Amino acid sequence: MPVVLRKLGDAVIVDLDGRLALGGPVDEFRARWMEALASGAKTIVVNLARVTMIDSSGIGTMIRCHSAVSAAGGKLKIVGANHTVREAFRVTRLDKVFEFHENESIALGLSGVSASAGS
Numbered sequence: 001m002p003v004v005l006r007k008l009g010d011a012v013i014v015d016l017d018g019r020l021a022l023g024g025p026v027d028e029f030r031a032r033w034m035e036a037l038a039s040g041a042k043t044i045v046v047n048l049a050r051v052t053m054i055d056s057s058g059i060g061t062m063i064r065c066h067s068a069v070s071a072a073g074g075k076l077k078i079v080g081a082n083h084t085v086r087e088a089f090r091v092t093r094l095d096k097v098f099e100f101h102e103n104e105s106i107a108l109g110l111s112g113v114s115a116s117a118g119s
Helices: 024-038 056-071 083-091
Strands: 003-008 011-020 043-054 075-079 099-101
Touching (some): 003 024, 024 043, 043 083, 056 075
Parallel strands (some): 011 043, 043 075
16 A cells, blocks of 8 residues: 655645555554654644545554544544545444544645635
8 A cells, every 4th residue: 555645834644545454554554654743743634535445453543543643732634535434434433533524625724715605
């Protein structure tokens, strides 16, 4: 699973691709978010738009990431999770713990587009 870090101010965006599952993918993700946290990131945005599935090991490392980021006084935000991935969080009742956003701009408060009432 390729894991790419992108820095934007004091935030780091972690782009994942493929399956976030036991073994190499989870180990690589863990190493990269720990690297981001060690670099001083206060906000970590995990982009799951290209993740096709997540297993219990993937969920576990997301929990560890959330705990570590929170302990450091930061925020963990998740963007782009598809239905299958969101369902894994819902079934484990973690959808109430994690902060999900539609896209990176919204997660980072960069939308710049004012909401309209619409009709």
